[in-house]
Amino acid sequence: MYQQVDKELFPLRNPTPLTVPPVEQSEDKNIKKLIKERSLRGKNDGEYLVRYKNPVNEDEWLVQSEIPDSNKLLGRFRNEKRPQA
Template sequence: MHDAFDYAKQKWDNSHKVQDFKVGDLVLVSTLNSNNIKVPNKLKDSYVGPFIYFFLTFDKQFFPLRNPAPLTVPPVEQSEEKRIKKFIKERILRGKNQREYLVRYRNPVHEDEWLAESEIPALDKLLRRFRPERRPQA
């Protein structure tokens, strides 16, 4: 009986090593047995973190963690803002006395979209270019 117990203990000790963490170490935590992450297992990360190990305990299975300082996202530059290149079409909304213009942007990434007159900056300047283009050529 003692031989079987010693054999089982030796097998368990070989596969389970005690981790020695120092205060300030960054650690990853396994999500294998956590049920609070509401995504399919296929999409769930195997480990989450890194967390900061900040407190020593006598129990090797329990260790308190703290999130590191959150990362700040730098502000987006305004140079990437949509700038209107030209008007393509105009329409009047039914039941309302309001015009909308189909607008093409300078940046090729953006698609054409309908904008109301109130949403277009520098409307007069763009209209001066648009209206002569619509006149029939004689």
């Protein structure tokens, strides 16, 4: 765990500022697949964890109305969940 510099013990030590490289967010959010499904209390709509084709975009929870081409993706997701005979 990183500790802050104690100015009394080390008066000449100056902490170097941390610089975080910028993360490029792509406006192109093409959904690769649906990963999980969860239901929300008090709502009929569920949420789906979506994975994007672009690896820069992180997975996020979306309701069905926010997912473009949701019927095709939901059909594929439910077929993968179905037990194989």
